[in-house]
Amino acid sequence: MKIDTFTLFPEAFSWFQSQRHVQNAVGAGLELGYVNYRDTTTLSGNVVDDTPFGGGAGMVLRVDVVEWALRARYGSDPADPPSERRVIALTPGGRFLDDALVDELAAEPALTLLCGRYEGFDERILEHFCTDRVSIGRYVLAGGELAAMVLADAVIRKLPGSLGHHESALEESYSAALEGAPEYPHYTRPAEYRGWSVPDVLLSGHHARISEWRRQESRRRGQNDPLS
Numbered sequence: 605m606k607i608d609t610f611t612l613f614p615e616a617f618s619w620f621q622s623q624r625h626v627q628n629a630v631g632a633g634l635e636l637g638y639v640n641y642r643d644t645t646t647l648s649g650n651v652v653d654d655t656p657f658g659g660g661a662g663m664v665l666r667v668d669v670v671e672w673a674l675r676a677r678y679g680s681d682p683a684d685p686p687s688e689r690r691v692i693a694l695t696p697g698g699r700f701l702d703d704a705l706v707d708e709l710a711a712e713p714a715l716t717l718l719c720g721r722y723e724g725f726d727e728r729i730l731e732h733f734c735t736d737r738v739s740i741g742r743y744v745l746a747g748g749e750l751a752a753m754v755l756a757d758a759v760i761r762k763l764p765g766s767l768g769h770h771e772s773a774l775e776e777s778y779s780a781a782l783e784g785a786p787e788y789p790h791y792t793r794p795a796e797y798r799g800w801s802v803p804d805v806l807l808s809g810h811h812a813r814i815s816e817w818r819r820q821e822s823r824r825r826g827q828n829d830p831l832s
């Protein structure tokens with residue numbers, strides 16, 4: 605898989621790139637690229653945004669600036685994106701990122717993530733260059749970088765070779781294996797702490813009963829989940 609992120613702040617991703625699961629995925633063939641909109645703008649002073657038509661606060665990321673950046677990277681008209689690439693704008697009003705969407709994106713060969721800043725994107729960027737609009741929640745961040753990292757992190761964890769052999773993305777909160785419910789509780793040593801004890805079943809060594817208890821706990825949490 606290839607993931608390209610377009611941003612005004614590529615340096616924001618250096619911590620993310622250094623994470624072990626990301627490095628593992630890169631070792632297994634993942635390609636990560638970062639493109640700064642400023643590197644290809646031809647406007648004087650490397651300008652990338654402008655004031656909104658109709659007035660109002662803030663600056664809007666320009667459609668021509670985003671076209672130049674996409675053309676420079678892919679050598680083609682961004683209004684005609686190739687079918688093998690999902691071009692995703694991170695935007696608060698987009699489709700909510702959930703495990704089903706993460707699964708869908710993890711199966712794609714290539715993703716392009718567009719980060720906005722300031723007041724956001726000129727609407728024509730979303731209409732003509734993007735296949736998807738994705739939101740990470742009903743709140744507003746200062747920029748798309750954290751949202752892009754959230755999306756990329758969730759997708760990369762699903763790629764073969766990303767997680768160590770003792771970890772698994774199969775039986776986790778909201779996965780199909782748990783019927784879309786949150787994960788069951790975990791405990792580790794000490795078995796007794798300040799009078800707070802671990803459920804007996806987990807200490808029983810009885811794998812079938814442990815598995816059944818975990819399913820029940822997961823379902824119970826799902827019934828109490830306000831979003832399910």
Ligand SMILES: C[S@@+](CC[C@H](N)C(=O)[O-])C[C@H]1O[C@@H](n2cnc3c(N)ncnc32)[C@H](O)[C@@H]1O
Nearest residue numbers: 694695696720723724739740744745747748751
């Ligand atoms: C300050 S926000 C713009 C908010 C926009 N004016 C609005 O009210 O919807 C700047 C950028 O941050 C990113 N962003 C902010 N909140 C987000 C969220 N919840 N999900 C995804 N991206 C978000 C988007 O890329 C957005 O263009």
